Amino acid sequence: MPAKILDGKAIADNILKKLKKKLKYCRENSERFPKLVVIQVGEDPASTIYVNKKHKACKEIGIDSEIKKFPETISYPDFLKEIGNLNKDNSVNGILVQLPLPEHLNHKQVFETIAVEKDVDGFHPFNHGKNLLGKKGIQSATPKGIMTLLESTGVNFEGKNAVVVGRSNIVGKPITLMLINEGCTVTVCNSKTKNLKSFTKEADILVVAAGKCNLITEDMVKKGAIVIDVGMNRNGNGQLCGDVDFENVKKVASWITPVPKGVGPMTIASLMENTIEACKQQGNCTCSV
Ligand code: NAP
Numbered sequence: 001m002p003a004k005i006l007d008g009k010a011i012a013d014n015i016l017k018k019l020k021k022k023l024k025y026c027r028e029n030s031e032r033f034p035k036l037v038v039i040q041v042g043e044d045p046a047s048t049i050y051v052n053k054k055h056k057a058c059k060e061i062g063i064d065s066e067i068k069k070f071p072e073t074i075s076y077p078d079f080l081k082e083i084g085n086l087n088k089d090n091s092v093n094g095i096l097v098q099l100p101l102p103e104h105l106n107h108k109q110v111f112e113t114i115a116v117e118k119d120v121d122g123f124h125p126f127n128h129g130k131n132l133l134g135k136k137g138i139q140s141a142t143p144k145g146i147m148t149l150l151e152s153t154g155v156n157f158e159g160k161n162a163v164v165v166g167r168s169n170i171v172g173k174p175i176t177l178m179l180i181n182e183g184c185t186v187t188v189c190n191s192k193t194k195n196l197k198s199f200t201k202e203a204d205i206l207v208v209a210a211g212k213c214n215l216i217t218e219d220m221v222k223k224g225a226i227v228i229d230v231g232m233n234r235n236g237n238g239q240l241c242g243d244v245d246f247e248n249v250k251k252v253a254s255w256i257t258p259v260p261k262g263v264g265p266m267t268i269a270s271l272m273e274n275t276i277e278a279c280k281q282q283g284n285c286t287c288s289v
Contacts, residue, residue: 145266
C-alpha cells in the first residue's frame with residue numbers, strides 16, 4: 001500500500017484558522033495584539049517569496065506585520081543597531097531575520113542580538129538551550145512544525161529509531177533534540193557519513209534536511225517508515241525539489257510529506273504560533289490567545 005500523504009498545507013491551514021478565530025476575539029476585546037517584524041537584507045528572489053508568505057499569513061490571521069528591507073551594503077554595526085531599536089520597541093513582539101544574510105553580517109552573532117523574548121524563529125542560543133533541556137519556550141519554527149506533523153500521524157515516539165540527515169543549527173540539531181526529548185533513539189548523519197543508507201534503512205522516523213535533490217531513494221528507506229522531507233531545492237532545470245525521491249519512496253513509507261505543501265506551510269504556522277506566544281510572554285497580549 002502506498003504511503004499516506006502528510007498534508008502540511010491542510011494541517012497548517014487548520015492551525016491558522018484556529019489562530020485567526022482567537023485573534024479576532026483578541027482584536028475585539030483588547031488594545032494590544034501581536035506584531036511581527038520580518039527583516040530582509042538584499043533582494044534574493046527566494047527570500048522575497050518567503051518574506052512575503054510570512055507577511056501574508058500575518059495579515060490573514062490578524063497579526064500586525066511589517067517587512068523591513070535593507071540593502072546588501074548595510075554595515076554590520078548599522079544592522080545591529082536596527083535590531084537593537086526593534087528590541088527596544090514595545091509595539092514589536094517578534095523579530096525574524098530572513099536567511100541567508102550576506103557574509104559580513106555574521107548571522108550567528110545577529111541571532112544573539114535579537115532579544116530572547118522576541119526571537120520567534122527560536123535561533124537564539126538561550127532558546128536552543130531550552131530546547132536542549134526539554135523546557136517549554138519558543139522552539140525553532142521548522143522543527144516545531146515537523147513535530148506537529150509527526151504527532152498528527154499518531155506515532156508513539158518512545159522506542160522508535162529516528163534518523164536525521166543534516167546537522168544544521170536551524171533544522172538538523174533542534175529536531176534531533178526534540179526527538180530525543182520524546183523518547184526516540186536518534187542517529188544524526190552529515191555529509192561525511194559513510195554509507196548513509198546503512199543508517200537511513202534503520203529509521204522508523206526519517207527526517208531529511210540536507211538540501212540535496214532526491215538524496216534519499218526508495219532502497220534507502222525501511223518499509224513502513226515515516227518520512228519527513230524538509231528540503232526545498234532547485235534542480236538543474238530550476239524546478240523545486242525535495243531531498244527525497246517522493247514518487248518512489250512513497251511506495252515503501254507509511255507516511256510521507258510532499259514538497260511543496262509539506263514542511264514549508266508548517267514552518268509558517270509555527271512562526272505564527274511563536275509570535276502569539278512571544279506576545280503573551282511579554283505580557284503584551286491582554287486577550288486569552
Ligand atoms: P544546511 O545548513 O546547508 O545543512 C545541510 C546539512 O545536511 C549539513 O549538516 C550537511 O552536512 C548535511 N548534508 C549535506 N549533504 C549531505 C549528504 N549527502 N549526506 C548526508 N548529509 C548531508 O541546510 P539547512 O538550512 O538545514 O536546510 C536543509 C534543507 O531544508 C534545504 O533544502 C533548505 O532549503 C530546507 N529548509 C526548508 C525549510 C522549510 O520551511 N521547508 C526550512 C529550513 C530549511 P555537513 O554539516 O557535514 O556539511
